[in-house]
Amino acid sequence: MELIENYQPEYVKSFKENNNKCLCQACKKEGNGFPFVTLRWKNQQRESLSLSCQAAAKEILLNPKAFILHTTVVEVVNNFNDQISNEVEMLNQIFINNVIDESLSYRESLYSMSLLLNKIQRRDNLNHFDVQELISTSEELAGLISAGEFKKHFKDLPDIPEFRQRLLVAMGNIRLDIDLPSVQKMSFMLKLSELNILSRERITERLIELEEVAKNNIDLFDNVDYIFKNIVIYKIYHHNFPDLGQQSITAFQHLCEELFEIKMLLLIYLSDNTELDFDVLSRFISSYYRWSEQSAKPVPINDEDELLYGLAVL
Structure with missing residues (x-):
């Protein structure tokens, strides 16, 4: 019998202890076994949760200690990926x-x-x-x-607003199934959907307006910086990011795009609302990843250096 290490992050342990049954839309659709995920390789196994589950998202995003790892030993099973180098x-x-x-x-x-x-x-x-x-x-x-x-x-990194403008236009295709009061949800979705029909001049103005909202809420975003960090750590752990090869560069670009889009979604919400509590924030992120998993996400045509592009959209 061959044994390998099994890693269980604190967010999985806490979810098992605190959430007997989640009733969010993703859990209702996916059924038994969701949102639990087991990632297997020849030399290790990782336990995780799907970010598209609202209860799981709270555990992953809102706990600063979510990624403390608990290690055990398990027997090797046959359905594994190649060994992690x-x-x-x-x-x-x-x-x-x-x-x-x-x-x-x-x-x-x-x-x-x-x-x-x-x-x-x-x-x-x-x-x-x-x-x-x-x-x-x-x-x-x-x-x-x-x-x-x-x-x-x-x-000293160059500021290239054209990259952010192109990505903002593409965000008009995002459709979030998020639990908000009807008036708030309607206003938010209208502002989101109009992005891909605005003129170039108006998109430029809209980006400036949203970046001004960010400046006015700088303390809020400083306080939730660890939540964005948890998204990054989740990507590294859950998706084994980055792997080697050119795909690691592309994956970095996509990660930066995701973080930009999440922040813009929050800024669109804040443009009509004076507060953003942690519960609403985690619902936005969970809904975003649920949409992302179900949709062929449009990516702007980009002939630029992928690393520079990724940093510029942030």
């Missing part, structure tokens, strides 16, 4: 360490990811990466962060 495991852990660094915002932690991915992208063989080189690069980043230079580099 040492390179990928190391890269995953480096990314998680940067995300949980309290001195960095979630956007700055994504910038640190882009620097590592950029080094991978420049190699001749994208499917191989030397572990020692990963460690050295990570140590260099840690030195920049502790010296305060990292934040300066992040602030």
Whole structure:
């Protein structure tokens, strides 16, 4: 009998203890076994939950300790993926360490990811990466962060609003099945659906208006920065992000797009509402991922560098 390590995050443990039966729309549709997910490889197994379940989303997003891991040993089963390589495991852990660094915002932690991915992208063989080189690069980043230079580099990134404008237009195709009072929901959905029919000039104005809403709610977004970090850690853990190869660069772009879209959804809501409590915030994120799982998400045509594009939309 072959044994491997099984990882159970705190969010799974807490969900099992606190939620006997969730009655959200996703759980009603999916039925028994949902929202539990088991991710299997030859050398490890990970327990997780689907973000499209509202109760699971609260556990994943709102608990700062959601990703504390509880380790046990389980017997190997036959339906597994290939073995996770040492390179990928190391890269995953480096990314998680940067995300949980309290001195960095979630956007700055994504910038640190882009620097590592950029080094991978420049190699001749994208499917191989030397572990020692990963460690050295990570140590260099840690030195920049502790010296305060990292934040300066992040602030010097070019501002390219055209990328955000294109993505804002595509957001007009998003359809959220979110539990809100009828008047609030109607106003929100109208503002969302109009995005893909507005003129270029009006989209430019709309983006400026929403970014002004963000400035007016800067304290709120500072307080929920850890929630966006939890989304990033969830992506690393649940989707084994990033893998090696070109797909890791594309996955980074998609992650940045998702975080941009989530923030814009919250800003559209805040443009008509003075408050955004954690319960509503988690419902927005859960509904977004439910829509994303069910829809062929339109992605703007982009001929630019994917890492630069990803950072620019943030």
